[in-house]
Amino acid sequence: MNTMTYREACRQAIRDALLADPRCFVMGEDVGKYGGCYAVTKELLDEFGPQRIVDTPLAENGFTGAGIGAALAGLRPIVEIMTCNFSLLALDQILNNAATLSHMSGGQFAVPLVIRMATGGGRQLAAQHSHSLEGWYAHIPGLKVLAPGTVEDARHMLAAALNDPNPVLIFEHIVLYNMEGELDPVLGAVDIDRAALRRSGSDVSLISYGLGVSKCLAAAEALAKEGLSAEVLDLRVLRPLDHAAILATVAHTHRCVIVDEGWKSGSLSAEIAARLAEDALYELDAPVRRVCSREVPVPYAEHLEQAVLPQVDDIVAAARTLLRPA
Amino acid sequence: MNDKLHLDRAQLHALYRDMLRIRRFELRCVALYQAQRIRGFLHLYDGEEPVAVGVMRALQASDAVVATYREHGQALARGVPMNALMAEMLGKVQGCCHGRGGSMHVFDRERRFFGGNAIVGGGLPLAVGIAMADKRLRPGAITACFFGEGAVAEGAFHESLNLAAIWRLPVLFVCENNRYAMGVPLQDAESQTEVYRKAEAYRMASAQVDAMDPVAMAVAAHQAVAQVRTGAAPFLLECRTYRFRAHSMFDTQAYRTREEVEDWKRRDPIERLRLWMHDNHLIDADAQAAIMAEVDAEIDAAVAFAEAGTPEPVEALEDFVLMDRVVQEQAT
Numbered sequence: 001m002n003t004m005t006y007r008e009a010c011r012q013a014i015r016d017a018l019l020a021d022p023r024c025f026v027m028g029e030d031v032g033k034y035g036g037c038y039a040v041t042k043e044l045l046d047e048f049g050p051q052r053i054v055d056t057p058l059a060e061n062g063f064t065g066a067g068i069g070a071a072l073a074g075l076r077p078i079v080e081i082m083t084c085n086f087s088l089l090a091l092d093q094i095l096n097n098a099a100t101l102s103h104m105s106g107g108q109f110a111v112p113l114v115i116r117m118a119t120g121g122g123r124q125l126a127a128q129h130s131h132s133l134e135g136w137y138a139h140i141p142g143l144k145v146l147a148p149g150t151v152e153d154a155r156h157m158l159a160a161a162l163n164d165p166n167p168v169l170i171f172e173h174i175v176l177y178n179m180e181g182e183l184d185p186v187l188g189a190v191d192i193d194r195a196a197l198r199r200s201g202s203d204v205s206l207i208s209y210g211l212g213v214s215k216c217l218a219a220a221e222a223l224a225k226e227g228l229s230a231e232v233l234d235l236r237v238l239r240p241l242d243h244a245a246i247l248a249t250v251a252h253t254h255r256c257v258i259v260d261e262g263w264k265s266g267s268l269s270a271e272i273a274a275r276l277a278e279d280a281l282y283e284l285d286a287p288v289r290r291v292c293s294r295e296v297p298v299p300y301a302e303h304l305e306q307a308v309l310p311q312v313d314d315i316v317a318a319a320r321t322l323l324r325p326a
Numbered sequence: 327m328n329d330k331l332h333l334d335r336a337q338l339h340a341l342y343r344d345m346l347r348i349r350r351f352e353l354r355c356v357a358l359y360q361a362q363r364i365r366g367f368l369h370l371y372d373g374e375e376p377v378a379v380g381v382m383r384a385l386q387a388s389d390a391v392v393a394t395y396r397e398h399g400q401a402l403a404r405g406v407p408m409n410a411l412m413a414e415m416l417g418k419v420q421g422c423c424h425g426r427g428g429s430m431h432v433f434d435r436e437r438r439f440f441g442g443n444a445i446v447g448g449g450l451p452l453a454v455g456i457a458m459a460d461k462r463l464r465p466g467a468i469t470a471c472f473f474g475e476g477a478v479a480e481g482a483f484h485e486s487l488n489l490a491a492i493w494r495l496p497v498l499f500v501c502e503n504n505r506y507a508m509g510v511p512l513q514d515a516e517s518q519t520e521v522y523r524k525a526e527a528y529r530m531a532s533a534q535v536d537a538m539d540p541v542a543m544a545v546a547a548h549q550a551v552a553q554v555r556t557g558a559a560p561f562l563l564e565c566r567t568y569r570f571r572a573h574s575m576f577d578t579q580a581y582r583t584r585e586e587v588e589d590w591k592r593r594d595p596i597e598r599l600r601l602w603m604h605d606n607h608l609i610d611a612d613a614q615a616a617i618m619a620e621v622d623a624e625i626d627a628a629v630a631f632a633e634a635g636t637p638e639p640v641e642a643l644e645d646f647v648l649m650d651r652v653v654q655e656q657a658t
Binding site: 092095 | 392422425426427433434435440441443445446450452455457458459460463476482485486488489492623646649650651654655
């Protein structure tokens with residue numbers, strides 16, 4: 001097994017993609033000379049040159065739209081948006097063009113585009129760099145939305161995304177970049193269709209994605225010490241959701257905690273809870289619980305920020321209420 | 327008329343026919359709209375025909391076009407088959423987009439016609455990207471990107487001109503300046519009303535042309551296209567034009583006077599060209615009648631084709647939300 005950071009896994013994935021396909025190029029703010037805001041594209045400019053690693057001006061709508069146009073006309077762009085808060089400046093292009101052109105044109109065009117962006121809080125970057133907006137994008141037909149929560153997925157999801165003929169958005173959690181993980185050198189690919197069971201258990205299902213997976217695994221460990229068996233489902237793909245996997249884990253444990261760093265109202269966690277209410281109500285032995293971010297803009301001060309974000313203790317407490325009602 | 331004219335008799339007839347074809351196609355669309363056969367928004371191009379015809383005649387098949395939501399004329403001039411266009415207007419599966427796009431969203435992959443875009447300014451970044459790809463994959467091809475003067479107020483305009491300029495991309499930015507963004511006159515919306523001068527901020531070449539003069543428009547388009555192609559750099563062409571009709575099918579037109587509209591209609595570019603050709607013995611009554619008959623026959627056939635068309639089965643509704651292959655690459 002190889003050990004590497006999530007950041008290095010992202011970097012190697014991009015490097016592989018550039019080596020594998022001359023049509024592939026990276027475009028975004030500070031991806032070149034600076035090496036990427038989160039250092040994911042470090043040194044790639046030296047290796048691939050300015051035609052493949054394209055530094056852009058601060059023009060998210062413009063260069064994201066340019067990525068769509070380049071995809072329409074034969075290239076395979078990897079657009080990097082520094083943080084998902086900035087992606088709102090490109091939302092017009094993502095929704096009105098990338099997600100729409102195939103259907104609206106009667107299937108005359110596909111948009112083989114990948115957009116990577118950093119998401120999430122926990123680094124004291126305050127309210128304009130810390131939000132989790134992947135749930136919004138998961139609302140949009142015509143997009144695929146990925147949230148790698150492991151080093152393995154960070155390493156291999158990009159290749160699958162580039163192979164997909166549709167616009168694929170990849171949300172990389174900023175706290176995960178420094179996470180180290182094991183990589184199986186034999187495993188050369190992952191799918192971008194299915195959720196993954198990261199831990200098996202029998203008493204309660206913890207459903208999450210991205211950084212939430214690590215928190216759920218820690219919570220499961222804590223619950224185990226209390227004699228409670230939790231299983232952890234990593235959604236991996238936020239759109240289209242692996243509906244069968246969600247139903248299957250709940251059918252197995254009959255209890256469910258959904259952990260979502262987005263705000264609770266109108267969130268991905270709400271979507272999953274609604275699906276369980278529609279299709280798995282009689283499998284449930286207890287109400288669905290959700291652990292989400294508090295409904296405020298993420299603040300700077302550490303204690304306030306941590307009070308906003310889902311914590312391992314919150315997950316443990318939520319699971320406990322299902323298993324040992326007061 | 328422009329005295330630097332290099333168009334021969336046949337080319338002048340073609341220019342006249344292409345404009346008349348758009349005008350009469352849209353006239354039929356009005357009737358179909360009033361009969362409630364066409365629904366939704368319908369943005370007509372009356373008065374602006376020289377722009378699309380002039381630019382498209384200067385392009386090659388390998389070039390790309392990004393259009394607006396007022397794009398019937400752009401589509402017809404580019405060669406989108408009239409049958410497929412009319413069927414699209416009637417929402418039939420035989421339409422170029424299966425009836426999913428309608429009047430504002432005409433696409434034609436075979437003709438590299440990358441869509442009517444109904445987000446004002448939404449097509450400009452696409453044009454930048456298409457030109458990025460073409461610069462590498464189809465050297466020599468250029469992208470013509472149409473937009474109205476209203477789009478000039480959008481950030482996408484400025485971002486796109488800047489990107490095209492710094493990356494030296496072969497994009498011809500074609501501003502159809504018809505003086506009103508819906509009901510807002512240009513002078514109320516822009517501090518600099520000479521739109522072509524906005525290119526200066528991006529150190530981009532630009533020009534302004536009186537697009538009510540079809541020959542001048544054709545010449546300007548020809549020159550601009552040549553400059554983009556040979557100079558491998560973008561160009562902004564401001565086409566001063568006027569829309570004779572409402573923004574969409576109906577509006578109160580409270581933003582302009584009847585006299586103003588009538589004054590502009592006296593400069594109707596199609597009639598202007600016809601009279602000029604007539605005065606210079608370049609067209610006779612028989613040739614005029616023949617062109618009219620040819621155009622109307624094509625429109626009659628297109629309406630018949632569209633009316634005989636069928637609705638897309640509702641079962642197909644979710645087709646193409648996600649694609650199973652990069653269809654434009656396998657197709658070419």
